[in-house]
Amino acid sequence: xxxxxxxxxxxxxxxxxxxxxxxxxxxxxxxxxxxxxxxxxxxxxxxxxxxxxxxxxxxxxxxxxxxxxxxxxxxxxxxxxxxxxxxxxxxxxxxxxxxxxxxxxxxxxxxxxxxxxxxxxxxxxxxxxxxxxxxxxxxxxxxxxxxxxxxxxxxxxxxxxxxxxxxxxxxxxxxxxxxxxxxxxxxxxxxxxxxxxxxxxxxxxxxxxxxxxxxxxxxxxxxxxxxxxxxxxxxxxxxxxxxxxxxxxxxxxxxxxxxxxxxxxxxxxxxxxxxxx
Amino acid sequence: xxxxxxxxxxxxxxxxxxxxxxxxxxxxxxxxxxxxxxxxxxxxxxxxxxxxxxxxxxxxxxxxxxxxxxxxxxxxxxxxxxxxxxxxxxxxxxxxxxxxxxxxxxxxxxxxxxxxxxxxxxxxxxxxxxxxxxxxxxxxxxxxxxxxxxxxxxxxxxxxxxxxxxxxxxxxxxxxxxxxxxxxxxxxxxxxxxxxxxxxxxxxxxxxxxxxxxxxxxxxxxxxxxxxxxxxxxxxxxxxxxxxxxxxxxxxxxxxxxxxxxxxxxxxxxxxxxxxxxxxxxxxxxxxxxxxxxxxxxxxxxxxxxxxxxxxxxxxxxxxxxxxxxxxxxxxxx
Numbered sequence: 300x301x302x303x304x305x306x307x308x309x310x311x312x313x314x315x316x317x318x319x320x321x322x323x324x325x326x327x328x329x330x331x332x333x334x335x336x337x338x339x340x341x342x343x344x345x346x347x348x349x350x351x352x353x354x355x356x357x358x359x360x361x362x363x364x365x366x367x368x369x370x371x372x373x374x375x376x377x378x379x380x381x382x383x384x385x386x387x388x389x390x391x392x393x394x395x396x397x398x399x400x401x402x403x404x405x406x407x408x409x410x411x412x413x414x415x416x417x418x419x420x421x422x423x424x425x426x427x428x429x430x431x432x433x434x435x436x437x438x439x440x441x442x443x444x445x446x447x448x449x450x451x452x453x454x455x456x457x458x459x460x461x462x463x464x465x466x467x468x469x470x471x472x473x474x475x476x477x478x479x480x481x482x483x484x485x486x487x488x489x490x491x492x493x494x495x496x497x498x499x500x501x502x503x504x505x506x507x508x509x510x511x512x513x514x515x516x517x518x519x520x521x522x523x524x525x526x527x528x529x530x531x532x533x534x535x536x537x538x539x540x541x542x543x544x545x546x547x548x549x550x551x552x553x554x555x556x557x558x559x560x561x562x563x564x565x566x567x568x569x570x571x572x573x574x575x576x
Numbered sequence: 577x578x579x580x581x582x583x584x585x586x587x588x589x590x591x592x593x594x595x596x597x598x599x600x601x602x603x604x605x606x607x608x609x610x611x612x613x614x615x616x617x618x619x620x621x622x623x624x625x626x627x628x629x630x631x632x633x634x635x636x637x638x639x640x641x642x643x644x645x646x647x648x649x650x651x652x653x654x655x656x657x658x659x660x661x662x663x664x665x666x667x668x669x670x671x672x673x674x675x676x677x678x679x680x681x682x683x684x685x686x687x688x689x690x691x692x693x694x695x696x697x698x699x700x701x702x703x704x705x706x707x708x709x710x711x712x713x714x715x716x717x718x719x720x721x722x723x724x725x726x727x728x729x730x731x732x733x734x735x736x737x738x739x740x741x742x743x744x745x746x747x748x749x750x751x752x753x754x755x756x757x758x759x760x761x762x763x764x765x766x767x768x769x770x771x772x773x774x775x776x777x778x779x780x781x782x783x784x785x786x787x788x789x790x791x792x793x794x795x796x797x798x799x800x801x802x803x804x805x806x807x808x809x810x811x812x813x814x815x816x817x818x819x820x821x822x823x824x825x826x827x828x829x830x831x832x833x834x835x836x837x838x839x840x841x842x843x844x845x846x847x848x849x850x851x852x853x854x855x856x857x858x859x860x861x862x863x864x865x866x867x868x869x870x871x872x873x874x875x876x877x878x879x880x881x882x883x884x885x886x887x888x889x890x891x892x893x894x895x896x897x898x899x900x901x902x903x904x905x906x907x908x909x910x
Contacts, residue, residue: 465661468628473675473726474649487665 333544354545363518367526375504378443379497386451394459412449438514447500458492494561523550578638578729579604585634596787605761611774612784622767654723658735660715662707669703672722693724713744733766805905817873829900836876838897845892856881
């Protein structure tokens with residue numbers, strides 16, 4: 300019996316190791332490569348042979364790359380801000396206000412997210428030209444918000460539905476307007492959902508490539524994924540793998556930091572105590 | 577502080593009529609209890625008065641003023657919910673002050689009222705806690721405190737005790753009664769399915785069934801002179817004994833009702849039967865006597881149980897306490 304449970308435990312951890320290696324290896328290999336220089340780049344190696352910061356210096360010394368970092372930060376932050384604002388208000392209506400066609404509207408919102416990016420690219424491009432925001436951060440913010448909203452609205456609607464109706468009714472009796480209910484009563488209870496969806500929206504906006512490539516033309520407007528892809532070496536024939544890997548590691552670190560910070564904020568059972576039980 | 581009049585009020589959800597035309601006047605300072613089985617519409621009626629639901633047809637008047645389309649916060653009501661409905665992220669103090677803060681009241685006035693209400697309910701030491709750090713009874717007191725701070729014309733209670741355990745329920749019931757006594761002239765409307773709560777708290781009770789008013793009256797009126805079999809069976813514990821068939825016809829009724837405490841043991845009594853079950857409550861006891869009807873007749877006697885099971889006994893109902901009902905389930909007047 301104890302042999303069997305030992306075997307089970309070993310099997311369990313073996314599977315865990317396989318999954319972790321499978322998920323993390325590409326990123327690990329990028330880190331290893333980012334410390335390599337010269338011909339080392341083209342040898343397969345699983346441990347860093349030396350800690351050379353040359354690639355990092357090259358990338359961070361490149362002023363357009365630093366500029367793209369800030370572009371990305373600006374665009375991703377505003378995307379999160381706009382989509383959360385719109386999604387919270389929309390999900391309040393979808394979860395709590397009874398109106399005709401509510402289910403249809405929810406399905407339509409979901410359907411929007413089913414289109415592949417490439418299918419709407421041309422139409423979106425026309426729209427952006429029409430609005431005169433081509434080659435500005437607003438082009439990306441607009442398109443990212445469009446693609447983030449369906450998911451955000453769905454998740455928040457689900458959360459909003461689970462909030463006790465009595466709390467809302469108590470607020471109504473207390474004289475709260477819908478906006479006060481959303482901002483002062485529901486928002487504090489929705490933090491875990493907001494953090495989760497906001498984080499995913501941020502990651503999506505931060506990593507997006509196709510729109511960012513299409514809607515920018517000048518170096519100074521590029522976001523980080525485009526900047527990395529367009530990093531050029533000394534000659535046409537040389538692909539600068541070292542700096543590319545260093546840049547990739549640099550742009551991933553903020554995401555990891557964000558997740559680590561907000562992980563602590565995701566407190567389960569925040570509504571405990573408001574209603575019975 | 578408010579007189580509430582309902583004139584032919586109805587409420588429908590689509591094709592479903594939940595409240596089917598209710599006329600009722602609740603006097604200033606009255607403690608009115610809505611009671612009835614689940615699904616009878618008593619909570620809906622309370623929500624119509626609160627303004628959380630709109631009435632479909634009819635008129636609702638507060639002190640002679642039509643309030644059909646007035647939003648809850650402007651009706652001068654305060655509501656205590658079954659599930660307490662406290663704001664989980666706010667401290668007790670902020671929970672109680674929220675309504676006044678939204679009304680942009682003076683800070684000093686808010687503080688004075690919150691502390692007064694807290695003192696009244698003996699929760700002044702809990703003001704800095706969050707709802708999740710409180711016990712069920714304390715949470716319900718905070719919810720009541722939140723209602724008091726609003727200084728409403730009408731207090732509405734929606735089954736406020738049903739989430740509390742038995743001992744706490746009795747204690748909180750006393751406190752609500754005391755509250756009504758202390759706050760002179762405050763109109764209170766209280767919804768419950770528990771007829772004991774209704775009997776002990778109410779100035780008047782309104783019994784509802786299927787969205788209609790069955791009877792409105794003081795607890796004593798309902799207990800002594802129920803106007804239907806339904807009310808007779810709903811009010812009072814243990815339930816009134818109902819006897820049909822020959823024994824009822826002998827008294828000139830379709831159904832005969834007699835309360836457990838209105839039956840005496842008498843060897844020569846008209847009903848003869850066997851004691852099939854007994855319950856001893858200490859101060860008094862119940863005998864369940866099978867006299868050949870569908871259900872055994874319950875007899876309530878004071879003192880300790882002294883009749884062994886299986887004993888054959890004779891029962892004599894007190895004639896002045898017999899309720900005789902006709903085929904329409906209404907009482908037959910003598």
